[in-house]
Amino acid sequence: MDDLSPALLLGLDPGWLASGIFLLTYALLISERVHRTVAVMLGAGLMILSGIITQDDAFDGVDFNTISLLTGMMILVGITQRTGIFQFVAVWVVKKAKADPKGILVTLATVTAVFSAFFDNVTTVLLIVPVTLLIVDKLELSAYPFLFAEIFASNIGGTATLIGDPPNIMIGSVVGLSFADFIGALGPVVIIIHVAVLLLLYLLWARKLDSSPAARARVMEFNERDTIKDHRLLRQCMAVMAMVITGFILGEHIGLPSGSVALGGAALLMLIFTFGRSGKDQASRVQEILAELEWGTIIFFMCLFMMVHGLKATGVLTLIGQQLIELTGGDLQVTTFATLWLAAIASAFVDNVPFVATMIPVLQSTADQLGGAQEMTPVWWALSLGACLGGNGTLVGATANIIVAGFAERSGHAISFGRFLLLGIPVLLISTVISSIYLYLRHFA
Amino acid sequence: MAVIDHVQCSAIMISPPTHLYLDNTVHEAIELLIEHHMYNVPVTDRNEVFVGEISAKRLMGLLLPVSLSMEQGLKHTSFMRENLGDIKRRLEAVKGKPIAPYIATDITVVYPDSPLIDALTLLFHKYIRIPVVNRDDRRLVGGISLITLLRAVENLDVGSLD
Numbered sequence: 158m159d160d161l162s163p164a165l166l167l168g169l170d171p172g173w174l175a176s177g178i179f180l181l182t183y184a185l186l187i188s189e190r191v192h193r194t195v196a197v198m199l200g201a202g203l204m205i206l207s208g209i210i211t212q213d214d215a216f217d218g219v220d221f222n223t224i225s226l227l228t229g230m231m232i233l234v235g236i237t238q239r240t241g242i243f244q245f246v247a248v249w250v251v252k253k254a255k256a257d258p259k260g261i262l263v264t265l266a267t268v269t270a271v272f273s274a275f276f277d278n279v280t281t282v283l284l285i286v287p288v289t290l291l292i293v294d295k296l297e298l299s300a301y302p303f304l305f306a307e308i309f310a311s312n313i314g315g316t317a318t319l320i321g322d323p324p325n326i327m328i329g330s331v332v333g334l335s336f337a338d339f340i341g342a343l344g345p346v347v348i349i350i351h352v353a354v355l356l357l358l359y360l361l362w363a364r365k366l367d368s369s370p371a372a373r374a375r376v377m378e379f380n381e382r383d384t385i386k387d388h389r390l391l392r393q394c395m396a397v398m399a400m401v402i403t404g405f406i407l408g409e410h411i412g413l414p415s416g417s418v419a420l421g422g423a424a425l426l427m428l429i430f431t432f433g434r435s436g437k438d439q440a441s442r443v444q445e446i447l448a449e450l451e452w453g454t455i456i457f458f459m460c461l462f463m464m465v466h467g468l469k470a471t472g473v474l475t476l477i478g479q480q481l482i483e484l485t486g487g488d489l490q491v492t493t494f495a496t497l498w499l500a501a502i503a504s505a506f507v508d509n510v511p512f513v514a515t516m517i518p519v520l521q522s523t524a525d526q527l528g529g530a531q532e533m534t535p536v537w538w539a540l541s542l543g544a545c546l547g548g549n550g551t552l553v554g555a556t557a558n559i560i561v562a563g564f565a566e567r568s569g570h571a572i573s574f575g576r577f578l579l580l581g582i583p584v585l586l587i588s589t590v591i592s593s594i595y596l597y598l599r600h601f602a
Numbered sequence: 603m604a605v606i607d608h609v610q611c612s613a614i615m616i617s618p619p620t621h622l623y624l625d626n627t628v629h630e631a632i633e634l635l636i637e638h639h640m641y642n643v644p645v646t647d648r649n650e651v652f653v654g655e656i657s658a659k660r661l662m663g664l665l666l667p668v669s670l671s672m673e674q675g676l677k678h679t680s681f682m683r684e685n686l687g688d689i690k691r692r693l694e695a696v697k698g699k700p701i702a703p704y705i706a707t708d709i710t711v712v713y714p715d716s717p718l719i720d721a722l723t724l725l726f727h728k729y730i731r732i733p734v735v736n737r738d739d740r741r742l743v744g745g746i747s748l749i750t751l752l753r754a755v756e757n758l759d760v761g762s763l764d
Contacts, residue, residue: 386678
């Protein structure tokens with residue numbers, strides 16, 4: 158804090174002031190009385206106005222690789238979803254399961270998990286849940302088992318990759334973990350957890366999942382080919398997505414950051430999407446795609462980085478890191494499991510993005526005591542697993558949960574906080590226990 | 603000839619307006635829509651206090667699968683197979699129910715003494731028909747639509763215009 162201006166801080170201790178701003182912002186986030194983007198904008202603004210950091214420092218704190226990756230993936234998803242591929246796959250797997258409700262439960266949940274691993278969870282459930290509701294309506298079944306399965310699957314699937322969930326994007330970007338690192342380290346445990354959760358849901362609901370041959374025949378009449386609205390665009394999207402995934406995998410070997418790969422892919426797909434059209438038509442298409450970007454989320458991330466950077470600059474996060482080390486005795490194994498369970502419990506109740514944004518510098522400050530940056534890799538996997546899987550604990554644990562609950566309510570199948578908790582907590586416990594065993598066997602046995 | 607911003611809604615509104623009561627059934631609403639070729643009908647309680655509107659869009663939503671009609675529902679559904687029997691079944695399920703749960707309540711109203719230009723602006727931008735309610739007790743007293751306006755303009759004596 159060499160460039161700290163005491164005059165601007167009104168004589169207050171910068172650490173206390175930054176902590177106060179941070180806690181106030183967190184209180185606003187938890188209370189949900191103020192929109193989360195507005196809350197962090199206020200927090201970041203106060204960090205600068207109070208002189209804790211300068212505007213230039215604040216900009217330096219923004220991880221533009223994360224911002225680029227988020228923005229690039231939003232554009233890729235925005236164009237790809239126009240092709241109807243999500244609905245195609247959903248209807249296709251339902252028919253492959255012969256419209257058997259038990260098979261549909263498993264296949265639709267698995268499709269949700271796979272899509273969530275490569276696209277954002279909210280987009281995935283926005284596109285899969287309406288198809289699910291249509292199918293269960295035709296089968297004359299309760300939508301609850303399917304909706305719960307898809308909520309859990311979206312959070313579990315998103316855990317598997319670098320791009321599946323924002324906490325992973327942040328961890329990967331700051332710590333330097335690649336797409337292949339994530340798939341290799343978290344892919345196997347995610348598959349195990351997905352199977353375990355499906356088994357739980359199956360045991361709970363299998364007896365109720367039965368429908369008449371006539372109802373199943375109605376679903377089998379669906380023609381999945383009619384879901385594809387633009388075959389040419391679909392082929393182009395698939396080609397660009399394949400290039401982007403390849404870029405994520407190979408990028409680490411040639412020093413190409415994931416944010417550049419995603420933005421490059423987005424630029425290429427936008428070029429394909431607009432190429433050969435009149436100037437007016439191009440402007441309209443570009444405007445349409447950019448208007449669909451979640452600007453609120455992008456600004457939220459930027460201001461969050463600025464706010465956390467302010468807190469980091471005062472040394473408060475290092476102090477918290479030292480406290481953590483004292484609690485865990487500097488033991489890597491204990492720190493890993495403490496991080497996993499803390500992240501899982503916290504993420505069930507608060508937004509996992511600000512939580513992870515705060516935890517990253519805290520954990521980074523403990524690297525020396527844990528044997529160096531290389532040694533503490535299990536801690537990062539623990540943070541990722543806890544933060545992503547924690548979202549399944551409560552209805553407010555993840556945005557995708559709230560989106561599905563909204564669909565459920567509008568379709569006459571309201572999911573209350575209490576009802577969700579009855580299943581969410583067991584799923585959270587199962588997931589975290591499996592993650593603990595997995596991390597132990599892989600890194601400490 | 604009075605300029606338009608000095609004309610009040612009461613000058614051209616249809617009164618009393620055709621309307622439904624909250625406890626009318628979906629079936630009665632459909633009959634009224636068919637009989638009067640209307641696309642939205644104001645709804646009042648039994649004291650004639652305006653509470654909302656039942657629209658053709660809302661009724662259409664009752665006939666379709668909920669995954670289509672709900673907010674953020676499916677936009678492209680050519681893959682599914684629906685027939686008139688499916689629609690009929692959905693209609694039969696709600697026909698005898700009161701319209702209360704299906705009305706829209708966030709409807710902008712005007713008052714008899716509101717400038718007519720306010721109603722015309724709303725008609726141009728958003729609504730097919732604007733309910734006119736008493737300022738003090740919100741009792742429904744009239745309605746203004748494009749047809750109402752055209753009739754009023756048609757009946758004007760051009761020679762009286764200055």
